[in-house]
Amino acid sequence: xxxxxxxxxxxxxxxxxxxxxxxxxxxxxxxxxxxxxxxxxxxxxxxxxxxxxxxxxxxxxxxxxxxxxxxxxxxxxxxxxxxxxxxxxxxxxxxxxxxxxxxxxxxxxxxxxxxxxxxxxxxxxxxxxxxxxxxxxxxxxxxxxxxxxxxxxxxxxxxxxxxxxxxxxxxxxxxxxxxxxxxxxxxxxxxxxxxxxxxxxxxxxxxxxxxxxxxxxxxxxxxxxxxxxxxxxxxxxxxxxxxxxxxxxxxxxxxxxxxxxxxxxxxxxxxxxxxxxxxxxxxxxxxxxxxxxxxxxxxxxxxxxxxxxxxxxxxxxxxxxxxxxxxxxxxxxxxxxxxxxxxxxxxxxxxxxxxxxxxxxxxxxxxxxxxxxxxxxxxxxxxxxxxxxxxxxxxxxxxxxxxxxxxxxxxxxxxxxxxxxxxxxxxxxxxxxxxxxxxxxxxxxxxxx
Ligand code: ADP
Numbered sequence: 001x002x003x004x005x006x007x008x009x010x011x012x013x014x015x016x017x018x019x020x021x022x023x024x025x026x027x028x029x030x031x032x033x034x035x036x037x038x039x040x041x042x043x044x045x046x047x048x049x050x051x052x053x054x055x056x057x058x059x060x061x062x063x064x065x066x067x068x069x070x071x072x073x074x075x076x077x078x079x080x081x082x083x084x085x086x087x088x089x090x091x092x093x094x095x096x097x098x099x100x101x102x103x104x105x106x107x108x109x110x111x112x113x114x115x116x117x118x119x120x121x122x123x124x125x126x127x128x129x130x131x132x133x134x135x136x137x138x139x140x141x142x143x144x145x146x147x148x149x150x151x152x153x154x155x156x157x158x159x160x161x162x163x164x165x166x167x168x169x170x171x172x173x174x175x176x177x178x179x180x181x182x183x184x185x186x187x188x189x190x191x192x193x194x195x196x197x198x199x200x201x202x203x204x205x206x207x208x209x210x211x212x213x214x215x216x217x218x219x220x221x222x223x224x225x226x227x228x229x230x231x232x233x234x235x236x237x238x239x240x241x242x243x244x245x246x247x248x249x250x251x252x253x254x255x256x257x258x259x260x261x262x263x264x265x266x267x268x269x270x271x272x273x274x275x276x277x278x279x280x281x282x283x284x285x286x287x288x289x290x291x292x293x294x295x296x297x298x299x300x301x302x303x304x305x306x307x308x309x310x311x312x313x314x315x316x317x318x319x320x321x322x323x324x325x326x327x328x329x330x331x332x333x334x335x336x337x338x339x340x341x342x343x344x345x346x347x348x349x350x351x352x353x354x355x356x357x358x359x360x361x362x363x364x365x366x367x368x369x370x371x372x373x374x375x376x377x378x379x380x381x382x383x384x385x386x387x388x389x390x391x392x393x394x395x396x397x398x399x400x401x402x403x404x405x406x407x408x409x410x411x412x413x414x415x416x417x418x419x420x421x422x423x424x425x426x427x428x429x430x431x432x433x434x435x436x437x438x439x440x441x442x443x444x445x446x447x448x449x
Contacts, residue, residue: 342415353375
């Protein structure tokens with residue numbers, strides 16, 4: 001096992017990784033920006049190295065500074081967390097070529113999956129269902145028109161290099177296609193330095209269902225069931241669950257098998273997530289793979305009992321997975337609410353000093369956060385400051401437990417989205433499991449004050 005791991009991240013995920021390392025007896029190195037001197041991850045790690053000014057570009061995305069921190073601390077391996085450099089294949093390659101272990105998949109798997117067109121080609125070969133649309137890139141307006149007619153409107157034009165919900169355009173009818181196609185191509189070139197675009201049929205009322213996978217360096221790949229992530233606003237997940245209340249046993253077996261096939265196709269190592277869109281008839285289609293740990297990993301940890309961060313580290317160190325597919329059983333239901341420092345309905349960020357922080361506790365409540373009383377949330381980063389996760393025998397009990405946990409949560413001094421969760425958890429459609437990816441935005445329009 002490693003003697004020391006550097007965590008190239010901040011916030012709750014850096015804290016989560018430090019905790020896992022400590023339980024494994026591994027020393028930890030935090031890197032921090034000038035704005036994060038008093039951050040929880042800076043305080044909790046065994047060692048901490050300042051890597052630059054507040055702006056992410058100059059610190060958490062500053063590869064030379066991170067590599068220098070690894071060098072002076074005698075680090076053995078680097079964990080990238082999520083966001084920042086986690087899906088940057090060039091960074092992974094630099095880490096490996098500098099003689100450190102990268103806690104994640106190979107740069108090659110990251111490159112294939114990081115490009116949506118090459119990912120779709122690999123998935124087609126692996127027999128994973130794809131959203132109907134173009135075979136690979138679409139180069140001309142004429143080709144776009146032909147593909148769109150074949151798939152049937154509405155369609156979505158997507159940038160191959162897109163991410164984080166950017167670089168996509170929905171087109172409802174043929175006359176609107178040429179302009180949308182050109183605009184998407186131009187914008188993709190400007191935003192991602194790659195103007196490759198492709199076309200998919202736009203699914204009108206899908207759910208977002210994703211499959212967690214875990215692979216080791218000995219060719220073993222398992223799935224850890226699915227997560228329901230349809231509660232989204234601006235392509236940002238707000239609340240996640242495992243398992244999905246909508247997915248039948250038969251569909252579960254099929255989508256999880258597709259997840260494993262997807263991971264096998266790129267010789268995947270470590271923790272990864274295959275995202276699918278699912279129609280009301282339970283037909284499902286691959287949209288992309290995230291080659292990193294995800295924010296919502298705790299719901300999967302809770303229903304399976306598998307510590308995903310621990311296993312990311314173990315497989316990176318060369319260990320075999322300690323279980324096979326048959327050993328992984330699903331127990332009960334888990335929900336995660338993301339706690340953001342922002343207005344609950346207007347979504348304006350609310351950085352500043354936390355006067356009082358009281359985390360909920362009690363049976364089957366987990367809080368992964370990076371804040372404390374007296375902490376000042378800097379304005380430079382993501383507004384997510386923590387996550388409340390609950391587990392129970394069934395979904396209904398889990399919702400009740402989350403309601404009481406969210407009621408117990410106290411954060412004063414800054415505004416949080418606590419009230420959004422309170423209202424959402426009480427919503428009859430949410431409680432009935434009757435929603436798709438458009439539900440939250442539609443509901444917000446109705447309740448907007
Ligand atoms: P990103 O990498 O930017 O997250 P994705 O391909 O994962 O892009 O898509 C993000 C979101 O966009 C999906 O969760 C879904 O809400 C919507 N979306 C993407 N493709 C389609 C599609 N073919 N039909 C309907 N919605 C889609």
